[in-house]
Amino acid sequence: MSLSYESSGVRYDQLDAFKRACQKAARATAQVLHGHGYAEPATTRGESAYLMEAADHFLAHVEEGLGTKNLVADAVYAATGKCFYREVAIDTVATIVNDLITCGALPISVAMHAAVGDSGWFADEKRTNALVEGFAEGCRTAGAVWGGGETPTLGGVVEPEAIVLAGSAIGKIAPKSLRITGDVKAGDTIVFLASSGVQTNGLTLCRRLAAQLPQGYQTPVGFGDPRSYGEALLAPSVIYVAFVRECQRRGLKLNYVAHVTGHGWRKLMRLDEPFVYEITNVRTPPAVFRFLEQAGPISRREMYATFNQGVGFAAYVSPEKADAVVAAARESGYDAWLAGTVRKEGARKAVVVPSLGLTFEGDTLQVR
Amino acid sequence: MSLSYESSGVRYDQLDAFKRACQKAARATAQVLHGHGYAEPATTRGESAYLMEAADHFLAHVEEGLGTKNLVADAVYAATGKCFYREVAIDTVATIVNDLITCGALPISVAMHAAVGDSGWFADEKRTNALVEGFAEGCRTAGAVWGGGETPTLGGVVEPEAIVLAGSAIGKIAPKSLRITGDVKAGDTIVFLASSGVQTNGLTLCRRLAAQLPQGYQTPVGFGDPRSYGEALLAPSVIYVAFVRECQRRGLKLNYVAHVTGHGWRKLMRLDEPFVYEITNVRTPPAVFRFLEQAGPISRREMYATFNQGVGFAAYVSPEKADAVVAAARESGYDAWLAGTVRKEGARKAVVVPSLGLTFEGDTLQVR
Numbered sequence: 047m048s049l050s051y052e053s054s055g056v057r058y059d060q061l062d063a064f065k066r067a068c069q070k071a072a073r074a075t076a077q078v079l080h081g082h083g084y085a086e087p088a089t090t091r092g093e094s095a096y097l098m099e100a101a102d103h104f105l106a107h108v109e110e111g112l113g114t115k116n117l118v119a120d121a122v123y124a125a126t127g128k129c130f131y132r133e134v135a136i137d138t139v140a141t142i143v144n145d146l147i148t149c150g151a152l153p154i155s156v157a158m159h160a161a162v163g164d165s166g167w168f169a170d171e172k173r174t175n176a177l178v179e180g181f182a183e184g185c186r187t188a189g190a191v192w193g194g195g196e197t198p199t200l201g202g203v204v205e206p207e208a209i210v211l212a213g214s215a216i217g218k219i220a221p222k223s224l225r226i227t228g229d230v231k232a233g234d235t236i237v238f239l240a241s242s243g244v245q246t247n248g249l250t251l252c253r254r255l256a257a258q259l260p261q262g263y264q265t266p267v268g269f270g271d272p273r274s275y276g277e278a279l280l281a282p283s284v285i286y287v288a289f290v291r292e293c294q295r296r297g298l299k300l301n302y303v304a305h306v307t308g309h310g311w312r313k314l315m316r317l318d319e320p321f322v323y324e325i326t327n328v329r330t331p332p333a334v335f336r337f338l339e340q341a342g343p344i345s346r347r348e349m350y351a352t353f354n355q356g357v358g359f360a361a362y363v364s365p366e367k368a369d370a371v372v373a374a375a376r377e378s379g380y381d382a383w384l385a386g387t388v389r390k391e392g393a394r395k396a397v398v399v400p401s402l403g404l405t406f407e408g409d410t411l412q413v414r
Numbered sequence: 415m416s417l418s419y420e421s422s423g424v425r426y427d428q429l430d431a432f433k434r435a436c437q438k439a440a441r442a443t444a445q446v447l448h449g450h451g452y453a454e455p456a457t458t459r460g461e462s463a464y465l466m467e468a469a470d471h472f473l474a475h476v477e478e479g480l481g482t483k484n485l486v487a488d489a490v491y492a493a494t495g496k497c498f499y500r501e502v503a504i505d506t507v508a509t510i511v512n513d514l515i516t517c518g519a520l521p522i523s524v525a526m527h528a529a530v531g532d533s534g535w536f537a538d539e540k541r542t543n544a545l546v547e548g549f550a551e552g553c554r555t556a557g558a559v560w561g562g563g564e565t566p567t568l569g570g571v572v573e574p575e576a577i578v579l580a581g582s583a584i585g586k587i588a589p590k591s592l593r594i595t596g597d598v599k600a601g602d603t604i605v606f607l608a609s610s611g612v613q614t615n616g617l618t619l620c621r622r623l624a625a626q627l628p629q630g631y632q633t634p635v636g637f638g639d640p641r642s643y644g645e646a647l648l649a650p651s652v653i654y655v656a657f658v659r660e661c662q663r664r665g666l667k668l669n670y671v672a673h674v675t676g677h678g679w680r681k682l683m684r685l686d687e688p689f690v691y692e693i694t695n696v697r698t699p700p701a702v703f704r705f706l707e708q709a710g711p712i713s714r715r716e717m718y719a720t721f722n723q724g725v726g727f728a729a730y731v732s733p734e735k736a737d738a739v740v741a742a743a744r745e746s747g748y749d750a751w752l753a754g755t756v757r758k759e760g761a762r763k764a765v766v767v768p769s770l771g772l773t774f775e776g777d778t779l780q781v782r
Contacts (some may be wrong), residue, residue: 061565064536067543068526071550072560079559082522082586086559096561107561109525110610118568154450155466157477159527161578168432175435180437191447191454192440193475194464196580197429201618202485203578208571210529212564214582216475218450250569303727394746 049316071305072096084407089318092144094305095217103220106151108186108237110142111212115249115279121209121256122263123173124278131173133282139184140283141246143358147290148327150226151217151368153188158195159212160264161205168197180282188287190215228302230316235368236314237279237321238380243334247307248353252279255342265341271333278334284380286359292378294363302362306354311397312359312411320395320408325386328401331355350404362388417538437691450564457596460686462513463585471588474519478510478578479527483617483647488512488575489624490631490644491541500548506579507552508651510674512727515658519585521556526563527580531572536565548650555667556655558583590640591664596670596685600758602737604682604691607747611702613651615675616721620647623710633709639701646702652748654727658744661729670730674722679765680779682728686778688763693754696769699723718772727760731755 069091084098098105111150115137119130121321130247143153158181184213185192195213204210219225244252256275259265263276271278286305306313314323331335331349335356339349349355363371368384374384395408437459443769452466453472466473487498496780511521525594526549536542563581572578587593599625612620625645627633631644636724639646654673661668675740698704699717703724707717717723731739736752763776 060533060536060631061567064542064546065565067546068549068560068563068565072553075550075553075558075560078554078557079522081557082520082679084522091562096523096525098559098561104582105522106525107525107582108565109527110563111529111564111566111568113566114568114571145468152450152462154447154452154473155464155475157464157475157582159477159479159580159582159763161479163573165428168428174432175601178435178576179431181436182443185443186446189446189449191438191452193441194434194440194459194477196477196479197432197436198479198580199429199618200479200482200578202573202621203482203571203576204572205531210568210578212527212529212569212580214475214477214525214527216473216584250567252568255432319544339537339633360643364597 056126059100068304084226088103095150097149102222103218104151104222104225106149106217106219107214108142109148109214110145112141113139113211113246113249114253115246115255116209116211118263118276119251122280123262129172129176131176132158132356133280134211135177135180136184136248136282139181140212140285142213142215143188143190144286144403146215146217146286148226148305149219150224150246150290150300151219152291153190153215153217153287155193155216156185156188156190157193157214159210160195160197161204163201163206163208163241165199166207166273183287189286189291196280208296226300226303229287230301230317230319230321230362230388232321232361232388234301234388235365235384236325236382236386236388237361237363237368237371237375238357238385239286239359239375240284240288241354241356242284243281243332244279244353245358250353250412252338255338259341260362266335267333269333269336275337284358289359289375292374293371296370296374298363298367300361300363303358306357306360309411310352310354311350314397315395315411321388322391322394323386323388323397325399327383327385327399328399329356342390347404350399351406351410418633422458425674427538429638429730431731439729440555450693454610462516463519465517468681470590471586472519472590472592472593474517474585474587476510476512476704477582478513479578481508481614481617481765482621483633484577484579485621486603486617486647487575487629490648490748493631497540497544498648499544500551501648503545503548504552504650505614506581507549507556508653510581510583511556511558512654514583514585515655516594516671516673517587518592521558521562521585521655521657523584524553524556524558524560525582527573528563528565529578531565531569531574531576535577552653557659594671596732597766598687598756600702600756601733602730602756603733603752604693604754604756605686605729605731605736605739605743606725607654607657607727607743608652609722609724610652611700611722612647615781618742619720620706623706625710635705637701637702637704643705652726656746657727657743657748660742664698664738664742666735668729668731672728674728675726675777678720678722680774683776683779688761689756690762691754691756691765693765693767695723695751696767697752715772716769718767719778721772724740728750766782
């Protein structure tokens with residue numbers, strides 16, 4: 047049987063209906079902002095970060111969670127004694143701040159939420175030390191202070207051996223002109239920044255696959271990657287803050303950016319306005335994705351509809367600035383390349399990848 | 415057997431050790447704030463809200479969770495069909511913003527974190543509508559915008575039928591003189607603000623008691639309260655934002671405030687500097703606490719060491735302002751009264767309640 051994300055138990059339709067109900071009720075609370083000297087920008091709802099507008103700056107607020115990736119760390123720890131809680135702590139910070147920067151805000155403060163099912167979780171000092179070190183390292187990489195957090199024991203809510211890793215960030219855009227507004231134009235160039243592997247999405251499917259493999263997470267990835275499947279999954283996510291900051295410093299305007307997470311490459315058409323995003327420079331995905339595709343088996347289409355396939359972040363820029371944006375990315379430590387072009391085809395919204403024979407029409411992505 | 419909070423499975427010692435490790439690592443990230451135009455105030459770590467200082471304001475950041483109170487709502491819902499998710503959503507906002515205001519910040523934005531074990535949780539529209547309405551209502555009461563959130567499905571991490579309710583807030587103090595710094599002086603008056611019941615603390619113990627009762631949550635509270643035990647537990651928490659805001663408007667300086675949560679009345683000595691807090695005006699606690707004490711049985715000492723006993727928030731003010739602070743509270747909708755006095759006894763830190771024969775020395779509270 048071929049694996050798909052729906053069959054792995056995550057029902058995005060029910061979740062998305064709830065999210066829309068939340069957004070509607072949340073929007074109705076916006077008038078209280080005036081008493082604080084802020085207003086809600088017309089287009090902030092549904093974006094990855096919530097923005098509040100003042101006379102000379104925007105405040106940004108993100109609440110985000112790691113998902114189920116730490117279950118992979120738990121399984122690898124139990125089987126091999128290798129602790130990857132430093133890595134999943136970095137992932138936790140990454141998932142928060144990579145959402146925050148999509149509006150052009152730089153994170154000032156990141157708070158940790160670590161909820162356990164049993165306070166005995168904290169008795170393992172190797173694991174807790176790794177968690178603490180990784181969270182601090184993630185904050186430093188993001189240029190943010192670790193501004194406190196919460197560590198409740200939730201017996202009966204969280205599974206006895208498990209931990210929920212999540213958190214929030216405060217960011218700021220100043221001057222206001224640095225806001226990333228989504229003013230993409232036909233002819234814009236798409237710049238891709240590499241991921242380190244699956245990062246934080248598609249882990250439910252990855253865990254289901256592990257359960258089917260005779261060697262589980264110990265299965266060698268192959269395709270030139272010496273790591274085990276589990277270790278490859280647990281490579282910590284790339285934090286893309288320095289890229290956005292460097293583009294701001296160099297005066298390189300980012301028309302839009304996408305944090306490539308759930309929904310894989312379909313996230314590339316996250317913008318409301320309809321465009322066709324044509325990806326012409328497709329790299330062979332990192333070994334862990336080739337392993338997933340073969341071992342699942344998972345169809346090529348499902349792979350790109352679910353995973354980042356080696357692309358963690360995308361920037362949409364005016365073509366004359368594209369080379370400079372790639373240079374800014376590389377000089378701030380990222381692997382980046384010119385990946386494709388945005389074009390207008392009337393009301394059509396789609397991501398097309400001709401070299402792979404893949405097309406995702408707009409109706410395959412509902413995230414608002 | 416007499417019930418106590420330790421015996422109910424929450425080990426504060428392991429949690430507190432982890433919290434201290436987090437605080438140490440978090441403190442070491444503070445220098446990055448300078449790049450954002452902020453600095454970390456010397457005394458903010460260990461307080462209920464994290465503060466960042468700019469030239470003309472403080473930003474405040476809080477990450478908080480509801481705890482296990484929604485398990486009570488689940489049990490009552492299953493037994494009676496009465497849905498209390500509006501109430502626990504208000505509780506969730508309350509626990510976040512009541513921590514935030516302890517430094518004098520008013521909440522601008524509150525984000526929801528709702529993590530489920532199975533996305534089927536969202537299929538019950540009665541429950542999801544109540545959750546959405548309650549969260550919006552809590553935000554409006556707090557004078558904050560509902561600024562987005564996160565709703566992950568975490569199979570294998572969260573129990574299949576459960577939901578983790580948590581969130582974060584951004585607040586601001588401007589002008590900076592409105593910061594509540596903890597400059598308590600001997601002779602200060604302690605003002606109490608009433609709670610609505612257990613609010614969000616001691617629920618693990620409350621649930622354990624329910625399991626011992628033949629009628630469980632359906633047991634009548636008695637003591638003049640017509641509600642069942644479950645319904646009394648699920649009275650939504652009081653949100654104290656309007657009290658702090660009204661004191662600020664009237665120029666009534668609050669030297670310190672305490673959100674009376676975990677550790678019950680021991681939280682009244684949360685301030686580092688040693689004082690003796692003498693509570694002389696003790697009201698009979700609301701019926702639900704008398705029920706808990708009798709039905710447990712739970713010792714009088716344990717009751718005050720664990721529960722708020724009818725007191726959700728305490729303010730420490732100069733004696734000449736105490737009547738005006740009580741008036742500000744009452745006129746903004748709270749039940750408030752003069753409760754006691756702060757005095758100096760050398761290095762002694764303690765909460766003493768002579769009329770009840772209770773004394774909690776400083777070593778009974780370690781929360782930093």
